[in-house]
Amino acid sequence: MLANTKNAPAVENSPAQNKEAVNKKNVYKVEQLNLWYGKDQALINVNMDIPENEVTAIIGPSGCGKSTFIKTLNRMTEMIPIVKTNGSIYYRNENIFNKKYQVEYLRTKVGMVFQKPNPFPKSIYENVVYGPKIHGIKDKKVLDEVVEKSLKGAALWDEVKDRLKENAMGLSGGQQQRLCIARCLAIEPDVILMDEPTSALDPISTLKIEELVQDLKKDYSIVIVTHNMQQAGRISDKTAFFLNGEVIEYDDTATIFSSPQDKRTEDYISGRFG
Ligand SMILES: Nc1ncnc2c1ncn2[C@@H]1O[C@H](COP(=O)(O)OP(=O)(O)OP(=O)(O)O)[C@@H](O)[C@H]1O
Numbered sequence: 165m166l167a168n169t170k171n172a173p174a175v176e177n178s179p180a181q182n183k184e185a186v187n188k189k190n191v192y193k194v195e196q197l198n199l200w201y202g203k204d205q206a207l208i209n210v211n212m213d214i215p216e217n218e219v220t221a222i223i224g225p226s227g228c229g230k231s232t233f234i235k236t237l238n239r240m241t242e243m244i245p246i247v248k249t250n251g252s253i254y255y256r257n258e259n260i261f262n263k264k265y266q267v268e269y270l271r272t273k274v275g276m277v278f279q280k281p282n283p284f285p286k287s288i289y290e291n292v293v294y295g296p297k298i299h300g301i302k303d304k305k306v307l308d309e310v311v312e313k314s315l316k317g318a319a320l321w322d323e324v325k326d327r328l329k330e331n332a333m334g335l336s337g338g339q340q341q342r343l344c345i346a347r348c349l350a351i352e353p354d355v356i357l358m359d360e361p362t363s364a365l366d367p368i369s370t371l372k373i374e375e376l377v378q379d380l381k382k383d384y385s386i387v388i389v390t391h392n393m394q395q396a397g398r399i400s401d402k403t404a405f406f407l408n409g410e411v412i413e414y415d416d417t418a419t420i421f422s423s424p425q426d427k428r429t430e431d432y433i434s435g436r437f438g
Pocket residue numbers: 201206224225226227228229230231232233244
């Protein structure tokens with residue numbers, strides 16, 4: 165058992181502890197996934213079921229493969245020419261590595277939010293309608309509704325509803341990140357991947373995003389990479405600890421932080437390395 169170490173988050177109120185023991189569906193099933201950048205193997209035999217309508221946190225030291233892993237979930241890694249993968253990733257029971265699988269479809273179902281807010285240098289309104297417009301929606305009334313719904317979903321509507329035509333670059337960093345979440349919600353995804361979404365933000369903006377993530381899991385399944393173990397403890401239901409490309413331990417967040425099975429997990433979460 166872990167003592168109260170300085171880096172181990174408090175998990176008394178972890179959602180996993182209050183959750184009813186129900187058999188949740190899995191949105192992803194990852195089986196024996198290996199990935200190489202050229203000759204260097206970055207993911208080694210990863211097996212993981214990712215539950216629906218929960219927050220799954222990916223933690224581990226720098227370079228252990230966290231970003232690489234979540235980028236495989238929407239096949240973003242294949243955009244890098246030297247990448248080779250084997251194994252399977254089933255999204256809603258279909259192997260996304262299957263030759264006939266439509267990656268465009270996957271990207272409409274799986275949205276992604278990056279570490280640094282990356283709004284387009286366009287108006288707030290145009291940022292949100294970007295995806296829907298690409299998918300052929302032209303009706304102004306429909307687009308207006310998408311904008312309101314998405315910005316409300318990202319807890320940004322009240323702050324920007326009177327300045328939708330203003331350039332998004334004028335928003336604060338935290339607002340820009342919520343705008344990127346709104347842009348992601350506008351395509352009505354099923355899953356949201358978040359790669360360290362708060363690491364560039366101040367504590368108050370971080371708290372807002374954390375609250376938002378908790379709220380969003382009612383409607384979406386969320387996978388979040390975080391360096392911040394307190395954050396993983398506060399907002400996730402499940403946590404996977406990666407080390408050198410391998411999943412060392414994957415369990416309910418409360419278990420990972422209170423009684424990890426593997427000494428390496430315990431050492432990491434108690435701040436002994438990483
Ligand atoms: N485009 C790339 N080309 C070659 N190697 C890469 C590339 N991207 C990542 N890697 C390597 O793959 C390994 C895993 O990197 P990855 O970015 O997935 O780790 P991470 O856990 O997300 O790290 P961090 O916490 O620092 O963001 C590292 O050794 C990294 O150098």
